[in-house]
Amino acid sequence: MKTAFPLTLAIAIGSATAFAPSQKAFVASSTSLAAENTRKEFLTQAALLTGGFLFSPSQAMAAKYGSFGAGSPEVLDPTTAEIDTDILASSAVQGALKKVEGYRSIVKDMQKALESDGQANLRPIIIKNLDFAKIRDTMNTLNTAFEEDTQRGTDRLIRVILQDITELEQANLQKDGIPRSPRRLENLQGKLVKLDLAFEDYLAFAK
Template structure:
């Protein structure tokens, strides 16, 4: 037996005798496999803050943003070559959109705000991607590009729906 083999065997034997025979799950991992984000049904809401004028105004603006996405979907379905970029730029002012998203979050606890922040980041990113995908390059929009824009519109509409589910 070589020295390295002996040392490996001795170390392994020493370590295994020190290990517990049963491994107990850590309380930190008690929810292993579950989402770290809060669902709308489990959200902790401050109803007084949710009913306040600024939060209700932000909810109304978010509903109008979702309606605008639905309108853009209708425009694209009726005319696959519709220029959506001007409507996207005028409708989705990032400063106003971000303010509405942040104001809505004030009515919820910290864990729920983490979920809302994730959805808010997705909405901002989706609007940017939608604007980039909607731009015309060269003559018109191919069927592939039209389908891509439609997919991004549907994704954005779903994100607004997911966010507004917290405000019900």
């Protein structure tokens, strides 16, 4: 009879333990819930950031051309550009505008040349028609039609264009007797696309 009570107590404790919530299960459940909440927060923040980026032209341009933060005076959104219409209408600036449009046409001609012949040597065209000094002077003349804050942005675009021309010339280099590989052709075509877009972005300020 003395052993009955301890045995009964052991059975009771065992039963209580069996029906008690598992501490490990509770911890796992809490961890899972926290992870799910963190994921939801991340997705929400990502959606907000993406939405803000998609609906902010100046931020999109900044991502393309450099560190122009929100509220920066170095505006790269053509819709907010300040233009002196009298200066823009002057013969000197209109002449510069036509030359810049001509530079972009030359880029498109080179794109067509590569489409026809992937081994085409673009260097003679670059040297003859995309002279650094002339392009800089021409675009600086066109820049005089923009107000000071807008010029800070267009000045940056001018530097981008000159850099793109340098990269284009380097990408065109090819040893004599060695055909241009598909990879090098793709790289060269990419440089032309980049330069064309840079001219397009710059010309958008004069429209």
